[in-house]
């Protein structure tokens with residue numbers, strides 16, 4: 001007969017060891033443990049009782065290695081001293097390569113190799129512990145656990161070390177988890193490092209640049225913040241021509257772009273026409289000149305482009321849009337009239353745009369011409385002639401007679417040479433809108449000045465907030481052209497909408513890109529229209545200064561007489577507020593005109609009028625552009641206002657005003673509400689939104705807010721003198737009979 005242990009017998013009949021023990025005790029056979037080997041007598045006794053329950057397969061289990069006591073296995077070292085079979089088989093299995101484990105007996109022990117295959121998971125599969133545990137109660141369960149522990153070092157968890165990157169990149173920020181991933185580290189490690197650096201972080205917490213850099217420095221990994229470029233910002237294509245994924249070619253000389261400015265009637269138009277008629281027709285015989293806002297001439301074999309948009313307006317409109325188009329300015333001053341207000345305006349416009357000036361002293365044919373006077377007067381505005389030791393070129397001309405034009409153009413070319421104006425004709429075109437309008441027949445018509453690259457018919461183009469394909473191009477001579485190189489003005493059709501003068505244009509590689517960018521820009525422009533422009537006004541000056549948006553306060557000063565202008569300008573210059581400079585960009589005697597406003601808009605300036613008013617056009621322009629105009633009649637008021645705006649005193653100021661007093665005659669304590677002061681209004685009135693002060697023997701014992709104000713049982717907005725009321729005070733219940741409740745409001749002080 002096969003020897004069997006108590007628990008083995010029990011299992012073979014589907015009973016517990018305890019059942020077996022109970023049965024044996026009936027025959028006075030005492031067993032000490034379920035591990036005890038049953039003797040044949042005991043087995044016979046048990047068979048008598050349970051023999052029917054013995055199933056053939058149950059018996060068969062006795063020959064299975066799994067249920068066979070380990071010490072009977074011939075191919076294994078003796079494990080008799082081991083508490084369980086499971087434990088016994090565990091050890092050899094663990095020493096085998098996992099591949100061989102398939103031949104291992106199917107017992108609880110064969111779970112072990114499988115655990116081992118789960119590399120990286122130090123915990124065994126849950127099933128590994130269960131068979132033994134369920135079968136034999138505590139001891140086997142413990143045995144399996146022990147086996148597991150012993151097993152673990154045999155198949156070490158393979159922790160793959162990911163090599164640190166040399167460099168990581170990020171955009172704006174990274175979460176702890178994302179940073180860990182980029183570094184190939186566990187998030188917990190990053191969290192620990194952050195903690196050591198004094199930052200408490202969770203895995204999803206966003207880290208700013210500093211934190212990312214700190215952590216990466218710990219690992220000696222380089223960090224680079226990605227700069228994402230807004231492709232819809234046309235300006236970027238001007239800063240870096242390669243932005244459009246283009247291979248740049250060679251930079252070649254391009255014609256200078258010139259603007260003519262000056263006082264009314266000093267001869268701007270005559271000069272422009274004179275240059276054009278003499279020079280254009282010479283080179284381009286048969287060309288019918290047409291005004292497209294700009295034209296090109298040839299002088300001494302070199303081209304010069306002139307913008308003939310009238311006056312200073314075009315100049316400032318473009319500047320206001322951030323477009324720098326002009327390379328140099330010809331300042332026309334009539335020799336018989338001298339420096340006039342618009343001459344000074346023109347100088348200031350050019351200075352603000354940092355564009356060099358050539359002075360054309362015009363009307364030299366007139367008997368009253370006095371060029372020395374012009375030179376003298378201009379010296380006062382910082383333009384000193386070369387003859388007088390300065391560096392400003394003065395050219396005497398007669399626009400009407402065409403005299404001195406050649407010399408003038410020579411000087412333009414000279415400055416161009418010094419300025420080294422270059423461009424790359426091989427790249428896609430980009431430039432600025434000079435003029436644009438809607439034509440009944442042609443649709444949107446725009447004069448573009450190509451500033452870099454070459455524009456071709458058929459090019460997909462974004463112009464300001466509109467886009468399209470260049471359908472047709474016409475030169476300043478009215479001729480159809482197929483292409484236009486740097487500094488060339490050209491009129492185009494084919495845009496979906498009419499752009500504005502000063503808008504930028506850029507040609508893109510395909511129509512799809514142009515459309516996408518154009519549509520995005522149009523959408524954004526619409527959005528922007530809704531958001532008011534933030535120009536400098538005295539009211540927001542301090543805020544802007546605080547935000548570091550301004551370092552300079554630009555002012556335009558206009559007064560009734562020149563003396564007042566000077567007095568005011570010098571007083572304003574003396575204002576000293578830390579971190580801000582007062583910069584007077586233009587002064588003049590006379591009414592505030594549209595030109596003042598456009599200069600203010602372009603330079604983000606405030607216009608100060610002393611004893612003068614803006615004319616109708618200026619008023620309209622100021623409203624449209626959001627330019628702040630300050631009008632005064634007393635100088636010190638002007639100074640005071642600017643000074644206080646700069647130091648932030650224009651923030652609204654408040655003043656306390658006592659509106660009434662009530663005497664507490666009785667108090668009632670009401671639970672949940674607190675103390676109600678039954679009061680009598682002895683002066684003024686008490687209002688519900690008032691601030692209150694509780695006075696006891698004229699000493700303030702509390703200051704705060706009124707909570708409820710009641711007339712009998714009803715809420716009251718205010719209670720006037722001579723009436724009784726119930727008052728509760730927020731966060732104050734210690735009100736006593738005889739106290740005086742004083743009500744006050746804060747009133748904004750009106751500035752005068």
Ligand SMILES: Nc1nc2c(ncn2[C@@H]2O[C@H](COP(=O)(O)OP(=O)(O)OP(=O)(O)O)[C@@H](O)[C@H]2O)c(=O)[nH]1
Pocket residue numbers: 262263264265266267268269270271362363364365366397398399400401
């Ligand atoms: N004698 C003489 N007259 C000139 C000369 N240049 C211009 N004029 C005259 O001066 C007047 C004004 O000339 P414009 O060219 O219209 O002056 P402008 O500066 O363009 O004037 P606005 O367009 O009103 O700003 C005209 O009658 C011209 O004929 C010149 O060199 N000599």
